[in-house]
Ligand code: MG
């Protein structure tokens with residue numbers, strides 16, 4: 151019995167400690183006028199592609215920094231750097247999420263004025279929900295190929311985010327997701343969190359990208 155009590159306490163402590171550090175990050179972002187967004191979602195959902203779409207639209211007007219969390223590779227940061235935008239890769243090793251402390255070394259590397267910081271979380275829809283990083287808004291991405299139950303099966307992440315991107319909308323009809331099925335996903339998300347802004351996107355056709363930029367409230 152005692153073992154269980156202790157493990158629950160440890161998890162609560164970790165989440166609490168992260169919350170305090172996330173608030174410190176938030177203060178840092180606000181003090182330096184850096185508008186920060188966190189992008190969450192499974193591997194393959196299109197997080198990096200959507201960041202690329204945002205970067206290519208916004209880079210002439212704003213100074214952007216991208217922080218990419220990943221277990222092992224620098225594939226994502228290398229993709230962003232091709233746009234002439236600074237990108238810092240954080241490899242978490244065995245850790246399945248970035249927490250508020252792991253992004254600190256990247257923030258310490260900031261030497262010049264940054265307007266927008268985009269942080270790509272490690273790819274999964276479970277634990278990153280519990281570890282906010284101090285961003286102005288959290289954006290969760292999933293793809294139409296994930297099927298009809300993806301929202302209902304991940305309630306925590308939808309409860310802790312502000313924007314939902316239902317991505318790869320250009321292939322929806324080929325994977326049996328008709329308008330009714332898409333509306334259902336949107337309704338499922340809003341049932342969990344009525345404040346959610348739901349946008350149908352395609353990084354490929356750029357559908358929804360202008361709406362997404364509007365939702366960022368830059
Ligand atoms: Mg990625």
Ligand code: ZN
Pocket residue numbers: 245246247277278
């Ligand atoms: Zn994790």
